[in-house]
Amino acid sequence: MSPVEWNPAAESANTAKPDLDSREHIEEFVRLFYARMLKDEILAPIFVDVARIDLDVHLPHIIDYWCKLLLGEQDYQRHTMNIHRRLHARRELEPGDFARWLEFFTTTADYHFAGERTERAKRVAASIAGNMERSLL
């Protein structure tokens, strides 16, 4: 089949993408997002060598953070900006790092999820990344 022909299977697969509308879907998204970032030659060392994150501790924080922003849950009560300020003092974060972080966030979201909350997640991520970059750099 040529790529320009209508492909009902692909179309229905597309509409079957879940939205980021539950903790379960947000958890899946965060795992996919981190799997992508931790394979990246620029971003992975920031998490692994500089911050030395323990995924079993870090990922639940990230999941709680996005459940707060997208679902209004209140489990996340930490100061994200101070955490990145301390990180920036150890390994200067650059404009290219923010662009890369946001690209992985957006492409992971678009590839696996769709809907109103997914759109909101991308808008919120872009806005916070922009604020963080302006405030740190």
Ligand code: HEM
């Ligand atoms: C250049 C882009 C970014 C890089 C390289 C980066 C990297 C990191 C690293 C290494 C940590 C772990 C720090 C530590 O535990 O000491 C962290 C934590 C975190 N980041 Fe980022 N980050 C970036 C942008 C963002 C943005 C834009 C957001 C939000 C939209 C975000 C949300 C978070 C959250 C919620 C935590 C968890 C903090 C906690 O432990 O409670 N990050 N980030």
